[in-house]
Amino acid sequence: MPVTVTRTTITTTSSSASPTVLGSPRSLYQPLGLLRLLQLLSTCVAFSLVASVDAYVGFSGNWCMFAWCFCFAVTFIIIVVELGGLQARFPLSWRNFPITYACYAALFCLSASVIYPTTYVQFLGHGRTRDHAIAATAFSCIACVAYATEVAWTRARPGEITGYMATVPGLLKVVETFVACIIFAFISDPYLYKNKPALEWCVAVYAICFILAAVAILLNLFDCTNALPIPFPSFLSGLALLSVLFYASAMVLWPLYQFDERYGGVPERRRDSGCRSSHIQYVCGWDRRLAVAILTAINLLAYVADLVYSARLVFVRV
Incomplete structure (x- = not known):
């Protein structure tokens, strides 16, 4: 029987365990754990800076605030689940969920990093509010890079059996x-x-x-x-x-x-x-x-x- 060789092999059925199970405080000091701590910190700082001066008026400001808060909350949940070894009890496939979320979070932060300065920050006068908004934009960019790095790090490699969402x-x-x-x-x-x-x-x-x-x-x-x-x-x-x-x-x-x-x-x-x-x-x-x-x-x-x-x-x- 002829054998077909392709670049990537994936699985479309269930596997509740994660390919990389953290499950201990030491795991936070592993590269992926440190990356998620950076994501958590940068999104937290971004929405905190904006909230402290109430610099999120209108649709664009509200969207950016939502993006940072949402990314912070879900990243926190992922860290808690992995530290507690709760992947098997999580309602979604752990092979597919983290990388799916990381990709969405990278896009959320990218959109916030573009929309916030172009539709909001440039209209602000010089002062404390503008400085906080510029700093929030910088931390949003850091978060975007951090999430994109996780996607690049955890995506499927040639010959690897993994979830469809990692392909x-x-x-x-x-x-x-x-x-x-x-x-x-x-x-x-x-x-x-x-x-x-x-x-x-x-x-x-x-x-x-x-x-x-x-x-x-x-x-x-x-x-x-x-x-x-x-x-x-x-x-x-x-x-x-x-x-x-x-x-x-x-x-x-x-x-x-x-x-x-x-x-x-x-x-x-x-x-x-x-x-x-x-x-x-x-x-x-x-x-x-x-x-x-x-x-x-x-x-x-x-x-x-x-x-x-x-x-x-x-x-x-x-």
């Missing part, structure tokens, strides 16, 4: 869902697409692909990949192919109907009356449209890479 397609699922959430934030005002069937289709594409990718993540986190009526590898391949086709249509329709005058679009920012003034709590319509177009392109590339990598994986039932 490149698994991590791409995290990126896809996160980018979709950012898109939803930008299209939260229905006037951007209402009464235009082509744009409403784009919104449907974002929602459908987000749901499918989220289902794939949850099936792995809850070890329910065998609950599908079709083999999980087939589900992943079909999901990636369908999402590529859907996003390709959105990549054409969204810019066409938002920026082409022939289809009622606004080709230049200066023509949008709402973009003539800058405000700390407001992102104008034209900027929202452009952001969604860029994020659509990013997600399309992510789904294409997901499709390519998914076709090269071999799933081993353990």
